[in-house]
Amino acid sequence: MNSIKHLLLVGASALALADSASADTVIHIAGSNGDRAATTQAILNLLTSPVYKAGIAGSATASNFSIITGSFNGTSVIVKTAFIGATGGIKAVASTNASEKLVRFLPDNATGTSNPNPLTTTDPTKYETSAPDFGVSTNFQSTSPYQDTYNGVFYTTLTDTITGVVPLNFVASKNFPGDNLTTSNAQALYLRGAVPLAFFTGSSADRNKTVFAIGRNTDAGQRYGAFAEIGIGVNAVVKQYQPTISSGVVTSHVLWPVETVSGVSSQFAGNSGYSSGALVATALTATLSSTAYQVGNPSATAGYYVGYVTPSDATTAVAGGAVLLKWNGVPYSSTAVAEGQYTAWLYTHVLYDPDLTGFVKDFADALATEVSNNTIVSPGGGLQLSTLQVRRNSEGALITAKYF
Numbered sequence: 001m002n003s004i005k006h007l008l009l010v011g012a013s014a015l016a017l018a019d020s021a022s023a024d025t026v027i028h029i030a031g032s033n034g035d036r037a038a039t040t041q042a043i044l045n046l047l048t049s050p051v052y053k054a055g056i057a058g059s060a061t062a063s064n065f066s067i068i069t070g071s072f073n074g075t076s077v078i079v080k081t082a083f084i085g086a087t088g089g090i091k092a093v094a095s096t097n098a099s100e101k102l103v104r105f106l107p108d109n110a111t112g113t114s115n116p117n118p119l120t121t122t123d124p125t126k127y128e129t130s131a132p133d134f135g136v137s138t139n140f141q142s143t144s145p146y147q148d149t150y151n152g153v154f155y156t157t158l159t160d161t162i163t164g165v166v167p168l169n170f171v172a173s174k175n176f177p178g179d180n181l182t183t184s185n186a187q188a189l190y191l192r193g194a195v196p197l198a199f200f201t202g203s204s205a206d207r208n209k210t211v212f213a214i215g216r217n218t219d220a221g222q223r224y225g226a227f228a229e230i231g232i233g234v235n236a237v238v239k240q241y242q243p244t245i246s247s248g249v250v251t252s253h254v255l256w257p258v259e260t261v262s263g264v265s266s267q268f269a270g271n272s273g274y275s276s277g278a279l280v281a282t283a284l285t286a287t288l289s290s291t292a293y294q295v296g297n298p299s300a301t302a303g304y305y306v307g308y309v310t311p312s313d314a315t316t317a318v319a320g321g322a323v324l325l326k327w328n329g330v331p332y333s334s335t336a337v338a339e340g341q342y343t344a345w346l347y348t349h350v351l352y353d354p355d356l357t358g359f360v361k362d363f364a365d366a367l368a369t370e371v372s373n374n375t376i377v378s379p380g381g382g383l384q385l386s387t388l389q390v391r392r393n394s395e396g397a398l399i400t401a402k403y404f
Helices: 003-019 033-046 086-094 183-192 221-230 277-284 311-319 334-338 358-374
Strands: 025-031 048-055 065-072 075-082 103-105 128-130 134-137 148-150 153-155 159-167 169-172 194-196 209-213 241-246 249-255 302-309 345-352
Touching: 025 033, 025 086, 025 103, 025 358, 033 048, 033 065, 033 075, 033 134, 033 159, 033 345, 033 358, 075 103, 086 103, 086 134, 086 221, 086 345, 159 334, 159 358, 169 277, 169 311, 183 194, 183 209, 183 221, 221 302, 221 345, 241 277, 277 302, 277 311, 302 311, 345 358
Parallel strands: 025 075, 025 134, 209 302
Antiparallel strands: 048 065, 065 075, 103 128, 134 345, 148 153, 159 345, 169 302, 194 209, 241 249
C-alpha cells in the first residue's frame, strides 16, 4: 500500500471511531441517489435490530442522508449514508487527494427525519465531513472522469462488484400527445435543447409546438446512462432547461445556468440539470405556459418537456399526468429489459479501494450480496441480476445474450 493510501485509510478509520461517543464502529457510504432505496433496504436487512435514527425524509429508503444503527456480525455499528451522486461517490472513494475525499454526512447528534440537507445547510453544526469507506454507483468507474490522473489528481482503480440493474424511462410532460422516443429524436432534443412536436407525432399541425429537454446534472449516473444509450456519449455537451414552476405551471424557463457539482463545472449554459430524478419527475407533471413554450419561437402554440428518470420516479410523474414513452418503439417492462428488447438500463455497483480489509470490507461485500439478492423490483425500479438474460460491458454498450 502506498503511503498516501495508508494515511487516508487510517485517517478515515480514526474519523469513524471519533465520530461516535460510544465504541460503535461507524461506516460511511457515499454514492448515487439512484441506489438509495436498494442500498438502504439492504442495510436494514443486514443489521440486527436496525434503527433509522436520523434522515432528511420521512422514510429511510427515501432519504438521501441517513443514520442507521444496529449490529453486524455481533458488532455494534452506525451506518451513515450520503447519496450525493453516482460519480461524486466514485470520486470521494477513488481520489488520493485528502480534501477531495471528504463528503458531508449527518452529524452524530442528528435525530428524527426532517434534518437539514447537509449539502445545502450553512450551519456547520448540522453536518460532519468524513471520507467514505466505500461507494455505491449506477456507473462503472470507467464512465466517470475519476480514473488514472484527472485534473492533476490520481484516482485509484476501485474494486467493483455489480449488484443489480436500474432501468431508465423516458417521460414526457402532462398531456403530451405522443407515445414514443427514437434515438434520432433523442439526439436532436438533447443536443439542440428543443425540437418540434411534429418529430414525435408526424403531424404537420404540430410543427409550431415545441418539445424541450430537461434532465440531470453532471454528477448523475442516470445522465451518463441516458446519454450513452441515445448515442451522444457520456461527455456530450447538451442543452437542458431549468423551469420556474408555480402551482403546477411553468411560468418561465431558461437554459440551465452553469454550475459546479462535485468540483466539476458544467461550463456551458444548459449543460447541467436537476440534482435528483424526483425533481425531474415533479417538473414533468407541470404544464408549460406560453411564456415558457414561446422561448425561441414567439409564435409557438404549445410546449412540453421530455426527461429521463428511473421507473419509480416515472411512476410518480405518470400519476401526476405525465406520459411514459416507449423507447424506439418498445414499451418499458421488466421482462423487456431482462430479454434484451428494452435497452435503456444501467448496472448498479458497490466500489471500494482494493486495499480495504477487515470488518468494513466484510460489510461492503455483504451489502453487495444483499442488494444483488433483494434488489427492489418495479415500481421501485431495480431488477435482480439473476433475472437478466442479457449483459453489456459499459453504459450504452452492445447488449448480448448470456445464453447464446
